[in-house]
Structures are given as structure tokens and as C-alpha cells.
Amino acid sequence: MSIPGQEKQWDKEEKEHRKYNDVRIFDDNQLNNYTEDELKNYKCKHDISQLEQLESGPWPSFVSDLKREAVHRHKVGQDNLMIPADIVDDLLGIVELSYKERETHWKHGGIVGVLGYGGGIVGRYNDQQAKFPNIAHFHTIRVAQPGAKFYTTDYLRAFSDIAEYRGSGLTNLHGSTGDMVILGSFSEQLEPLFFDLTHDLGVDLGGSGGNLRTPSDCIGKARCEFACYDTMALCYDLTMTYQDELHRPAFPYKFKFKFDGCPNCCIASIARADMSYIGTWKDDIRINQDAVQEYAAGKIPPDGGGFAGRDWGKFDIQAEVINLCPTQCMKWDGKKISINNAECNRCMHCIDVMPEALRVGKDQGLSILFGAKAPILEGAQMSCMTIPFMYANAPYTSIKGVVTKVFDWWTEEGKNRERVGETIQRVSLKKFCEVLGIPPMPQMVTAPRANPYVFFKEEEVPGGFARDIDDYRSRHPR
Amino acid sequence: MSKGKLGYFNPQKPQENRITDIGPCHYGQMLPPVIRRNYGKWASHRILEPGLLVHVSETGEKAFTVRAAAARIMSVEHIREICDIADKHCNGYVRFTTRNNIEFITDSEEKAKALKKELDSRKHVGGSFKFPTGGTGMGMTNIVHTQGWIHCHTPATDASGPVKAVADVLFDEFKNMRLPAKLRIALACCLNMCGAVHCSDIALLGYHRKPPAIDHEVLGKVCEIPLVVASCPLYAIKPITTEDGKKSVSVNIEKCMYCGNCYTMCLALPLSDGPGDGVAILAGGKVSNRLSPPKFSKVIVPILPNNTPRWPEVTDVVKKMVEIWAKEANKYERLGDWAERIGWERFFEKMGLPFTHHLVDDYRLAVDTFRTSTQFKFTEHAWAVSKAVGGI
Numbered sequence: 001m002s003i004p005g006q007e008k009q010w011d012k013e014e015k016e017h018r019k020y021n022d023v024r025i026f027d028d029n030q031l032n033n034y035t036e037d038e039l040k041n042y043k044c045k046h047d048i049s050q051l052e053q054l055e056s057g058p059w060p061s062f063v064s065d066l067k068r069e070a071v072h073r074h075k076v077g078q079d080n081l082m083i084p085a086d087i088v089d090d091l092l093g094i095v096e097l098s099y100k101e102r103e104t105h106w107k108h109g110g111i112v113g114v115l116g117y118g119g120g121i122v123g124r125y126n127d128q129q130a131k132f133p134n135i136a137h138f139h140t141i142r143v144a145q146p147g148a149k150f151y152t153t154d155y156l157r158a159f160s161d162i163a164e165y166r167g168s169g170l171t172n173l174h175g176s177t178g179d180m181v182i183l184g185s186f187s188e189q190l191e192p193l194f195f196d197l198t199h200d201l202g203v204d205l206g207g208s209g210g211n212l213r214t215p216s217d218c219i220g221k222a223r224c225e226f227a228c229y230d231t232m233a234l235c236y237d238l239t240m241t242y243q244d245e246l247h248r249p250a251f252p253y254k255f256k257f258k259f260d261g262c263p264n265c266c267i268a269s270i271a272r273a274d275m276s277y278i279g280t281w282k283d284d285i286r287i288n289q290d291a292v293q294e295y296a297a298g299k300i301p302p303d304g305g306g307f308a309g310r311d312w313g314k315f316d317i318q319a320e321v322i323n324l325c326p327t328q329c330m331k332w333d334g335k336k337i338s339i340n341n342a343e344c345n346r347c348m349h350c351i352d353v354m355p356e357a358l359r360v361g362k363d364q365g366l367s368i369l370f371g372a373k374a375p376i377l378e379g380a381q382m383s384c385m386t387i388p389f390m391y392a393n394a395p396y397t398s399i400k401g402v403v404t405k406v407f408d409w410w411t412e413e414g415k416n417r418e419r420v421g422e423t424i425q426r427v428s429l430k431k432f433c434e435v436l437g438i439p440p441m442p443q444m445v446t447a448p449r450a451n452p453y454v455f456f457k458e459e460e461v462p463g464g465f466a467r468d469i470d471d472y473r474s475r476h477p478r
Numbered sequence: 479m480s481k482g483k484l485g486y487f488n489p490q491k492p493q494e495n496r497i498t499d500i501g502p503c504h505y506g507q508m509l510p511p512v513i514r515r516n517y518g519k520w521a522s523h524r525i526l527e528p529g530l531l532v533h534v535s536e537t538g539e540k541a542f543t544v545r546a547a548a549a550r551i552m553s554v555e556h557i558r559e560i561c562d563i564a565d566k567h568c569n570g571y572v573r574f575t576t577r578n579n580i581e582f583i584t585d586s587e588e589k590a591k592a593l594k595k596e597l598d599s600r601k602h603v604g605g606s607f608k609f610p611t612g613g614t615g616m617g618m619t620n621i622v623h624t625q626g627w628i629h630c631h632t633p634a635t636d637a638s639g640p641v642k643a644v645a646d647v648l649f650d651e652f653k654n655m656r657l658p659a660k661l662r663i664a665l666a667c668c669l670n671m672c673g674a675v676h677c678s679d680i681a682l683l684g685y686h687r688k689p690p691a692i693d694h695e696v697l698g699k700v701c702e703i704p705l706v707v708a709s710c711p712l713y714a715i716k717p718i719t720t721e722d723g724k725k726s727v728s729v730n731i732e733k734c735m736y737c738g739n740c741y742t743m744c745l746a747l748p749l750s751d752g753p754g755d756g757v758a759i760l761a762g763g764k765v766s767n768r769l770s771p772p773k774f775s776k777v778i779v780p781i782l783p784n785n786t787p788r789w790p791e792v793t794d795v796v797k798k799m800v801e802i803w804a805k806e807a808n809k810y811e812r813l814g815d816w817a818e819r820i821g822w823e824r825f826f827e828k829m830g831l832p833f834t835h836h837l838v839d840d841y842r843l844a845v846d847t848f849r850t851s852t853q854f855k856f857t858e859h860a861w862a863v864s865k866a867v868g869g870i
């Protein structure tokens with residue numbers, strides 16, 4: 001198998017989850033039950049004239065899509081649905097009302113959920129229940145997505161049936177955190193829905209509330225040559241290890257893991273994960289000098305061809321790679337590229353430009369950064385470089401050791417609704433280093449502090465903090 | 479197959495047959511064969527045309543990926559159509575990207591091209607494309623966003639609507655690869671920022687502009703007053719007893735920044751207000767470490783109205799910004815890198831945007847953004863200051 005020591009069970013090349021036909025709810029007639037004309041002639045029972053203006057234009061229109069679901073539900077009929085057949089019509093109606101008034105009509109979520117879990121379902125009620133009874137409840141269910149959001153159609157079809165039968169038939173693919181989100185269920189359907197998901201799809205809810213949120217990962221080794229560790233394997237392993245933390249809120253606030261295979265950060269872990277795992281390497285960038293020649297000769301386009309839509313002139317290695325390298329650690333003598341790898345900060349630029357000539361190093365692992373969050377409350381933060389390099393090999397004992405230290409400390413130390421980045425800010429990075437048992441390093445800061453208000457530890461000061469005024473006075477009379 | 483009101487669930491014995499803590503499905507079940515065979519062996523990639531990628535493995539095998547846009551809110555009918563296409567062309571496999579695009583992976587260029595053609599040919603009866611291909615290389619990819627008026631309680635704007643409006647205006651940038659660098663746009667409909675909009679080239683942010691209305695009738699009954707008081711980051715909330723003797727709170731209007739934290743704690747403090755709410759525009763952020771470190775987006779327009787259904791004021795600013803950046807930036811220069819090189823004063827001048835008091839930070843750590851150097855460029859903004867003090 002591809003990665004030594006990480007042989008996969010799926011070498012068997014067979015789909016192991018259940019086939020759609022074993023678990024389907026609707027038959028083919030029910031699925032193909034309307035014509036294009038019926039779609040064209042659909043008239044929503046509410047005025048939706050503003051929304052209909054969002055049907056034109058090239059970008060895929062969510063309004064057109066919603067209408068399609070409305071038509072389909074009508075034709076399937078209420079007898080074959082556990083959620084109002086008219087739910088999408090009422091949703092269109094209420095959103096139109098918001099377009100007119102420019103205010104939302106969704107009330108605060110109430111506490112809803114399934115037995116034994118503290119998260120995964122967000123309650124949603126409407127404040128116009130008399131006029132729009134079919135959306136009185138519109139709860140959202142977060143369903144754990146598979147790694148890098150790869151699916152079989154069997155799985156997606158089965159998911160769709162459940163989402164239509166016990167939900168509104170509308171979903172988010174995917175929610176911002178990464179979950180598959182089923183929209184528009186009613187309170188009494190939540191347990192049955194949960195049973196369907198676990199029994200028929202073999203999948204669990206995602207996280208919400210003060211717990212570990214559903215971790216998410218970039219495509220990594222599955223289809224990216226830049227990946228420095230197996231993002232999907234690590235994401236899956238940690239997700240399974242911390243199921244309890246994910247389902248039963250015990251944290252001061254949310255906690256997110258995100259896994260980027262390299263510093264390009266496609267999953268944006270550095271901006272939105274409390275604990276960002278970002279792939280990196282510690283040996284040399286691999287250089288194929290023959291391919292460099294081909295780039296120089298204009299035979300291979302820069303950035304894989306990503307600039308092809310405009311004439312940028314002839315590709316110029318000196319100007320576009322060597323001179324732009326932020327650490328100025330590269331040289332080009334017209335024949336060969338050389339890199340002073342010790343000075344490279346692995347920004348990815350040269351590799352992004354010439355992926356066929358330059359490759360990430362072979363001695364690969366990951367960096368761990370902590371503390372990213374959106375502005376609420378103390379202002380936005382990005383994750384802080386904390387652990388420069390760790391190998392990421394199953395069973396990930398050392399990585400889990402770090403996670404455990406952070407969870408234990410933050411659960412104790414964090415205030416209600418305080419993200420770990422804010423806790424670190426409040427108690428200091430110094431204290432956080434002590435918690436992790438790591439020495440500080442210059443890589444944690446952009447520069448050393450400019451103010452000299454240094455707190456010393458008592459043991460660092462000769463004689464400690466205890467003062468003796470008499471001793472002082474013996475040298476300095478009043 | 480589970481049917482009927484209760485399905486597999488037995489309310490008399492709710493613990494019976496309950497399965498918990500099983501996590502997501504293992505990704506191994508979901509990978510197309512060409513991906514399984516070459517897992518961890520990828521050597522390089524190319525973008526053959528907008529929306530079509532080829533990844534080359536050390537084994538010599540190639541995976542062809544066709545990328546298509548999608549609206550994030552998606553009906554199961556749409557998902558089933560995606561499945562039909564994936565069954566026909568990709569042996570029943572499909573994936574989604576972080577930014578809500580759909581990716582179809584095949585093992586031959588021929589199949590990929592046929593697939594791409596089919597995707598581009600499918601349209602909604604309303605006229606829009608169902609699966610426009612693109613979103614690769616130096617162009618705009620899908621706009622990530624939150625939920626807005628469709629199903630959230632705190633939005634100051636809609637999400638799907640403004641995103642559709644902006645994406646329509648920038649559609650050519652999704653279909654082409656002619657920008658100086660990648661363009662990443664995001665929208666969040668309130669300060670909570672469910673999407674990571676704060677590090678995007680262009681971020682649209684719903685913003686409330688009025689303090690909460692206070693429902694004294696019920697506040698004391700439905701909310702824990704100490705929690706409400708503690709929820710306000712600016713200490714603007716105080717407990718009071720109303721004239722008719724009800725326990726409630728007051729909000730110090732001077733201090734309130736309309737963040738809605740109090741509403742999150744207490745439904746008797748609603749925030750949204752049609753004419754008051756609107757959209758702020760932020761620019762110049764990024765998450766990639768390429769060339770320059772990741773950076774936050776900066777507020778460049780404090781508020782624009784929620785002019786439904788197409789937010790013309792917002793799309794105008796966004797379109798203009800992309801056009802000017804595309805024309806003036808160097809190759810490889812993200813929007814924020816460009817703005818920093820020419821200076822934000824020059825950015826505002828080129829954009830023809832007013833620089834108002836809203837744009838100068840006055841929150842915590844504001845001093846970090848003060849310019850403490852004599853290095854600046856002269857623009858009309860500078861002359862206005864000189865004139866104001868009689869200097870010229």
C-alpha cells in the first residue's frame with residue numbers, strides 16, 4: 001500500500017456501507033415524478049416575487065433549486081412524508097417576507113436534541129407560525145461528513161431520502177465547519193432521524209455547543225502532491241478518539257480541529273481552528289533540474305496552468321520565483337536552481353509555481369498552531385505557531401498527548417464562552433507553554449516584546465521575592 | 479428501510495437499539511478507485527482548462543477532476559441529479575470541496591471532457607446554470623457563506639441572496655483564469671462569522687447598527703439577568719427594575735457595538751432592524767502562507783444597505799475592486815498584498831471610496847494599526863487634513 005505502516009482496510013476495493021437499494025425510502029416512481037413543464041408552471045402559494053428575481057443570471061440559483069424541491073414534495077404527497085409537504089413553500093414565503101422587511105423571522109433556537117447527546121442538532125422556530133405553519137419547526141441536524149467530503153452516490157442517495165422523509169428535503173452541503181446539514185426537521189422526528197442515520201447510513205451527528213466541533217480536513221494524500229501527512233487518516237483517528245468530547249459538551253466553548261496538508265491551508269485551519277494541524281517538512285525541497293529547464297523554456301506553464309487566462313508574457317524564473325522568494329534563499333544560474341534550505345521558511349511559493357520541478361521534502365510531518373477564532377468577542381485571532389514539527393504516524397500517541405494536555409487545562413481554566421485562543425491571551429503564552437511542557441521559542445512570535453514589563457519567576461531572582469526591610473535599612477537609614 | 483412516524487425508534491424503550499459515538503463514515507469507503515490506487519503517490523498536477531485538473535501519480539496513472547459550482551443550500555433533488563451524473567461518468571463517486579464546489583473524478587481525459595460538457599449544458603428552468611464548471615487557478619472560486627434569513631436568528635443580511643448576486647456579477651472570473659492571483663470571497667451574515675470571512679480577499683459581513691430593543695414585559699421571566707449582564711463584552715448592560723416593578727435590564731447606547739451577544743443569551747433583546755441593518759465590506763485577507771503570511775481582511779466600507787433582492791451597492795463595490803486589482807496588481811499578488819504594496823491610502827484613492835471615521839480602529843489594540851512613520855503617499859485624503867488646519 002502507498003504509505004508504509006498505514007495500510008488501509010479499503011484495499012479490498014469494495015464499498016462497505018450499505019447499498020442504496022437496501023435502505024431506500026422512495027421508489028423510482030416517487031423519485032421521478034414531475035416534468036420540466038410542471039417545474040415551469042409551479043406557482044408558490046405565497047408571493048415570492050423578489051426571490052424570483054434571483055433565478056436569472058448564470059450562477060446556480062438556490063431559488064430555482066428550492067422550487068424544484070417544493071414541486072417534488074407536492075407530488076410525493078403528505079402520506080409519504082413525515083414533515084409537511086408544503087414546508088419548502090412556506091420557507092420561500094418566509095424568506096420573501098424577510099426580503100421585504102429586511103429582518104429575519106427565525107426565533108432563538110430552543111434546546112432540542114437526542115438522548116445522551118448535548119449537541120449536533122440546532123433548534124429553530126419561526127415567529128410567524130400562524131401564517132407559515134409548515135415551518136413552525138425548522139431544526140438543523142449536523143451529520144458528520146466523511147474525510148475530505150468524498151462520497152459514493154449510494155451513500156448520498158440514502159442520505160437524500162432520509163433528509164427528505166424526516167426533513168425538509170433541503171440541506172447544506174456543507175455547513176461552514178464541514179458537516180452535512182439536514183435542514184428543517186420537527187422535534188418529534190429527531191430521534192427517528194437519528195436512528196435512521198446511525199442504523200442505515202452508519203453515521204453519527206456532528207458537534208455543536210461547547211464541545212469538540214466536527215473536525216475537517218483538506219484532500220491531502222488522496223489527491224494532492226503537496227500533502228505532508230495523511231490528513232484524512234489523522235482527522236478520522238482523532239474524530240473517533242474524541243467522540244465523547246464531540247457529543248457531550250464539557251468545554252467552556254467550542255473547540256475546532258482542522259487539518260491542512262501543507263502551508264497552502266486549503267481548509268483554512270490557521271484562520272478558524274482552535275488547534276490547526278498544518279503539514280510541513282524538515283529536509284530539502286526536492287528539485288528535478290530537468291523539469292526546471294522545461295519551465296525555463298516555457299514548456300510547462302507556471303502554477304500548473306492557473307494563469308492561462310491572460311497573456312502574462314514569457315515565464316521568468318528569476319523574476320517570478322527567485323526574486324519573490326520571501327527569504328531570498330534561492331539561486332538560478334540559468335541552468336540550475338539551488339536552494340539554501342536552512343533559510344527556506346516553506347512558504348510554498350516556488351513549489352506552487354513549479355509543481356513538476358519542485359516538491360515538498362521527504363521528511364514530512366506537521367506543525368501545530370493554536371487559537372484561531374472569529375472576532376466575537378476579543379477580536380479575531382489567527383492560530384499561533386506553537387509546535388514546529390511532529391511526525392504524524394499512527395497511532396498518533398504524541399499528538400494525542402498534546403491534545404489531552406490542552407483539553408484538561410482549558411476545561412479547568414477557560415471561562416464560559418472563552419475560546420482557547422482567548423484563554424491563552426488572558427493567561428499568557430508563557431503559561432500555555434508550561435501547560436504543554438515546552439520551552440518558548442522565537443518561532444512563536446514575530447518579534448520579542450518591545451515593552452520591558454517582564455514578570456520574573458521567584459526562583460529566577462537571587463534570594464527570592466521575600467524582602468527584609470531591616471536588612472535594607474541597615475544599608476540605607478531612613 | 480425505516481418508515482412511519484417513529485421508524486426504528488421506540489419511545490417506550492428509548493435506549494433500545496440506540497447506536498452512539500460511531501463518528502463519520504470511514505473515508506476509505508468513499509474513495510474512487512483511481513484515488514485508492516494512488517493514495518499518497520501523487521507527483522504533480524496541471525489545470526488543463528478552467529474547471530479541469532489532472533493529477534499525475536508516481537505510478538504514471540492520472541486522475542482527471544472536473545470542478546463545478548454549487549449553491550450551498552441544496553435540495554435532495556439536486557443531490558440526486560449530482561448522483562445521476564456521477565453514476566453515469568464517474569462510477570458512482572463524487573466529492574465536495576471546502577468551498578462548496580462539486581468535484582467529479584475520472585481516470586481519462588476523454589471521459590472528463592464529456593462530463594464537463596454535460597455539466598455545462600444543464601440549466602435550471604429559471605435560467606441559471608446548475609453545474610457551471612470553473613473555479614480553478616487564478617480566478618474566483620465558490621463564495622463560502624452562512625445561512626442568513628433562510629434559517630438563522632441573528633442575521634443582519636441574507637446569505638444566499640447576496641452571494642448569488644455577487645457571483646452573477648463575477649461569473650466570468652469563475653469561468654476564467656485571468657486574475658493576478660486567487661480570489662477568495664466569503665460572506666457572513668452577522669458578527670458571529672460562521673464562515674471564516676475574516677481572512678478573505680473580499681469579505682461581506684452583515685452588520686447591525688442599532689442597540690437591542692428591550693422587551694421589558696418578559697425579559698425578567700425568560701432570561702437569567704446576571705447572564706445577560708455578563709454577556710456584553712462592553713459592559714453596556716445593567717440590571718434595572720422598571721417603573722411598574724418588573725425585573726429587566728438597561729442598555730447603555732453609547733457603549734453598545736450591536737454585536738448581539740446579549741441576544742444570543744436572551745431572546746428578549748432582539749437586534750435586527752430593517753433600515754438599520756446592512757452589509758460591511760472587508761478586503762485584503764488571506765489564509766495561505768504563500769509569499770506573505772496569512773492576514774486579516776480590513777474594513778473598507780462600513781455599511782451598505784440591504785437592497786434586496788440583488789444588493790446593487792454591494793456588487794458595484796466588489797466588481798470595481800476586482801477590476802482595479804486585476805488591472806494593477808503584479809502577477810502572484812493577492813488583493814491584500816497589492817493594497818499593502820501601493821499603500822491603503824492609494825487603495826482608497828483608486829477605489830474612489832470615502833475614508834471615514836468608521837475605518838479607524840477604536841477597539842482593543844487599535845494602536846497596532848496606527849501608522850508611526852513618515853512614510854506615506856499624498857492623496858486627496860491627506861490634502862483635506864492639511865487644509866483643515868490651515869497648513870495649505
Ligand code: HEM
Nearest residue numbers: 175176177178179272373374375376377670671672673674
Ligand atoms: C453558542 C455559540 C455558537 C454556536 C451555536 C456556533 C455555531 C457554529 C456553527 C453552527 C458553525 C458551523 C457549523 C457548520 O456549519 O458545520 C460554526 C462555525 C464557526 N464559528 Fe461558531 N458558534 C458559536 C459561537 C462562535 C463564536 C463565539 C465564534 C468566534 C469567536 C465562532 C466562530 C465560528 C467560526 C469562525 C466558524 C467557522 C469556522 C468554520 O468555517 O469552520 N462561533 N459555529
Ligand code: HEM
Nearest residue numbers: 109122140175176177376623624625629630670671672742
Ligand atoms: C446561544 C446562542 C446561540 C444560538 C442558540 C445559536 C444558534 C445557532 C444556530 C441555530 C445555528 C444554525 C442555524 C441553522 O443551521 O439553521 C447557528 C449557526 C452558527 N452560529 Fe450560532 N448560535 C448562538 C450563538 C452563536 C455565537 C455567539 C456565535 C459566534 C460567536 C455563533 C456562530 C455560529 C456559527 C459560526 C454558525 C454556523 C453557520 C454556518 O455553518 O453557516 N453562534 N447558530
Ligand code: SF4
Nearest residue numbers: 218224227261262266
Ligand atoms: S492544504 Fe496543501 S496538501 Fe492540503 S489540499 Fe491544499 S495544497 Fe494540498
Ligand code: SF4
Nearest residue numbers: 325344345347348350
Ligand atoms: S518555499 Fe518559499 S521560502 Fe522556500 S524556497 Fe520556495 S519560495 Fe523560498
Ligand code: SF4
Nearest residue numbers: 625630633667668672
Ligand atoms: S453569521 Fe450570524 S447570522 Fe449568519 S448564520 Fe452565523 S450566527 Fe447566524
Ligand code: SF4
Nearest residue numbers: 710734735737738740
Ligand atoms: S449588542 Fe453587544 S454590545 Fe450591545 S448590549 Fe448587546 S452584548 Fe452589549
